[in-house]
Structures are given as C-alpha cells and as structure tokens.
Amino acid sequence: xxxxxxxxxxxxxxxxxxxxxxxxxxxxxxxxxxxxxxxxxxxxxxxxxxxxxxxxxxxxxxxxxxxxxxxxxxxxxxxxxxxxxxxxxxxxxxxxxxxxxxxxxxxxxxxx
Amino acid sequence: xxxxxxxxxxxxxxxxxxxxxxxxxxxxxxxxxxxxxxxxxxxxxxxxxxxxxxxxxxxxxxxxxxxxxxxxxxxxxxxxxxxxxxxxxxxxxxxxxxxxxxxxxxxxxxxxxxxxxxxxxxxxxxxxxxxxxxxxxxxxxxxxxxxxxxxxxxxxxxxxxxxxxxxxxxxxxxxxxxxxxxxxxxxxxx
Numbered sequence: 001x002x003x004x005x006x007x008x009x010x011x012x013x014x015x016x017x018x019x020x021x022x023x024x025x026x027x028x029x030x031x032x033x034x035x036x037x038x039x040x041x042x043x044x045x046x047x048x049x050x051x052x053x054x055x056x057x058x059x060x061x062x063x064x065x066x067x068x069x070x071x072x073x074x075x076x077x078x079x080x081x082x083x084x085x086x087x088x089x090x091x092x093x094x095x096x097x098x099x100x101x102x103x104x105x106x107x108x109x110x111x112x
Numbered sequence: 113x114x115x116x117x118x119x120x121x122x123x124x125x126x127x128x129x130x131x132x133x134x135x136x137x138x139x140x141x142x143x144x145x146x147x148x149x150x151x152x153x154x155x156x157x158x159x160x161x162x163x164x165x166x167x168x169x170x171x172x173x174x175x176x177x178x179x180x181x182x183x184x185x186x187x188x189x190x191x192x193x194x195x196x197x198x199x200x201x202x203x204x205x206x207x208x209x210x211x212x213x214x215x216x217x218x219x220x221x222x223x224x225x226x227x228x229x230x231x232x233x234x235x236x237x238x239x240x241x242x243x244x245x246x247x248x249x250x251x252x253x254x255x256x257x258x259x260x261x262x263x264x265x266x267x268x269x270x271x272x273x274x275x276x277x278x279x280x281x282x283x284x285x286x287x288x289x290x291x292x293x294x295x296x297x298x299x300x301x302x
Contacts, residue, residue: 021125028129032136033197034188040196044136072193094129097122 009103013096017062018089022047022055027064027090030082038078056080064089134251142199143252145187147294149180154287158280166232166279170216177208203249211242229270236266236282243290254296258289265289 018024025045030036036044042052056078059065064086068079082090153176160172185201192198215235222231240262247255265285273281 021128024125024129025132028132029136032133032200034200035192035198037192037196044132094126097126100122101119101126 011096011100013092013099015089015093017058017064018093020055022051023059023064024090024093026052026055026059026080027082027086030065030080031087031090035079035081038080041080059086062089142188142191143204143246143250143255144294146180146184146204147255147258147290149183149294151287151289151291151294153177153180154283154290158284158287161276161280161283166219166276169279169283170212174212177212181205181208204246207242207246211239214238214242228274232274232278233266233270233282236279236286237263239286240266252293254293258293261289262286 018027022045026041029041029044038049038052038056041056042049045052047055056065056067060067062085064083066081066083068081070077070079153173157169157173157176161169164172181201181204184204188199188201215238218234218238219231222228222234240259243262244256244259247253247259262285266282269278269281269285
C-alpha cells in the first residue's frame with residue numbers, strides 16, 4: 001500500500017490503489033459483509049468480468065482484499081474478503097473525500 | 113475550476129458509496145433466522161424464569177446466545193452458497209453481548225439502589241435498545257418496529273405484574289415480537 005503524506009491538499013491523501021470507482025465500490029460492498037463472491041460483486045457493481053478481475057488483482061496486490069478460489073460443484077468460484085488494511089484504506093479515502101468537500105465549503109472558493 | 117470538479121467528483125463518489133453501502137447493508141442485515149431463533153429462545157426463557165426465578169436468567173441466556181450465534185453463522189454460510197454473499201455475524205453478536213452486559217448491570221443497580229422498577233424493567237429495555245440499534249444498522253424495518261414495541265410491552269406488563277411474573281411476561285413479550293420480526297417479509301433479504 002502506498003503511503004500518503006499528511007497535511008497539504010486532501011487530494012494528496014487519496015490512495016491510488018483505492019481511488020477508483022470500481023475499487024471503492026468493491027471495498028464498500030465488502031466492508032458490510034463477511035465475504036462476497038465474484039458474481040455478486042460483478043452484478044452489484046455492473047462491471048464486466050475482465051474489468052472486475054483486474055481491479056480485484058490490484059486490490060489484492062495492495063493487501064486490501066483476500067481472494068479465495070474454490071471449486072463449488074463443478075465450477076470454480078472466487079470468494080473475496082476485505083482485509084483490515086482494506087477497511088482502513090477505505091476509511092482514509094472517505095475521510096479524504098469528506099475533507100475535500102468540507103475544505104471547499106470552508107471558503108477555499110470556487111473556480112480555483 | 114479544478115476545485116469545483118474535485119468537489120463534484122468527491123460528492124458524487126460519496127453519494128454513490130452511500131447508496132451502495134445502504135443497499136448492501138440491507139442484505140448484510142439478514143436477521144430473519146436470528147430473530148426467529150431469539151424469539152423461540154425468549155419464549156423458552158419465560159418458562160425458565162417462572163420455574164427458576166429471574167435471577168437465574170443469565171445462566172441460561174448466555175450459553176443459549178452462543179448456540180444461536182453458532183447456528184446463525186452456519187445458516188449464513190449455507191445461505192452464502194446460493195446468494196454469493198455472506199452476512200456477518202459480528203454486528204448481532206456485538207448487540208447481544210452489549211445486552212448481556214447491560215441487562216444484569218441494570219438489574220443489579222436497581223436492586224442495590226432499591227429501585228424495583230429499574231431492576232425488573234431495566235434489563236428488558238437494555239435488550240430492546242441493543243437490538244433496536246442492530247435493526248438500524250441492518251436497515252431491518254421489522255426488527256426496528258419490534259424492538260420499538262418492546263418497552264411498551266414491558267411497561268404495560270409492569271402495570272399488571274411484578275417480580276418473576278413480570279420478568280417472564282416481558283421475556284415472553286420480547287419473544288413474540290422477535291418472532292413477528294423474524295417472520296415478517298423483508299425485501300432486502302434473500
């Protein structure tokens with residue numbers, strides 16, 4: 001996971017491993033459940049197999065999710081679980097987004 | 113201009129995540145089986161209170177909750193095979209654990225302070241509050257309504273009974289309400 005410097009513009013605290021629509025969606029879904037399978041994530045986030053697969057690989061490489069591949073009957077199934085690091089990364093990301101909005105509300109001005 | 117775009121993007125992202133979280137939490141808040149099991153447990157406990165007395169309720173309630181937790185975990189695991197998503201057990205375990213600590217504490221406090229109403233009604237209110245918060249967490253409307261009715265049932269029972277009979281009536285009332293919540297249809301649950 002990439003370290004972000006504290007302070008400065010909140011955009012500096014957005015994590016490149018997490019700050020992407022599908023990846024944020026994956027982490028948000030997983031944060032509320034014990035685990036979800038690939039098909040559930042694909043249907044919930046309305047993405048293609050390849051797209052979801054690439055993002056899951058990136059999240060797994062960063063240590064934000066754990067993938068478990070099993071054979072269920074005759075077909076392979078991939079279960080995905082969020083890690084503690086993934087929860088923390090999601091929290092930091094949401095905090096940074098809120099900070100970004102609050103900062104602008106606090107008088108940073110528009111059109112900058 | 114980039115600040116406006118940053119802000120719009122951030123707001124849209126947060127809104128999207130909020131919608132996703134709420135929709136998903138309804139699925140994660142799958143408590144129908146747990147409510148049914150707890151309802152049945154409470155009805156059985158009401159009989160136990162009449163037989164053994166209200167001060168021995170925790171001796172049975174704590175291990176019984178553990179059994180419900182294990183059954184719920186197994187049920188969620190099995191349901192996950194069909195649904196592709198496994199609901200967590202930890203939120204309701206946290207609620208049950210909090211109720212298990214707060215209920216006897218309120219009872220003891222009421223006894224030590226000479227407040228019989230707190231001793232007899234307090235535990236039931238603690239339980240109702242813990243499960244009510246759980247209902248909000250899981251966006252589980254039947255559980256929210258059932259637990260909101262629990263204090264009313266407890267206070268009504270307190271007007272007509274006292275001692276073991278009151279506690280048994282409260283526990284039975286909670287049991288019926290939990291069973292109703294467990295059998296109520298919930299669109300978010302598979």
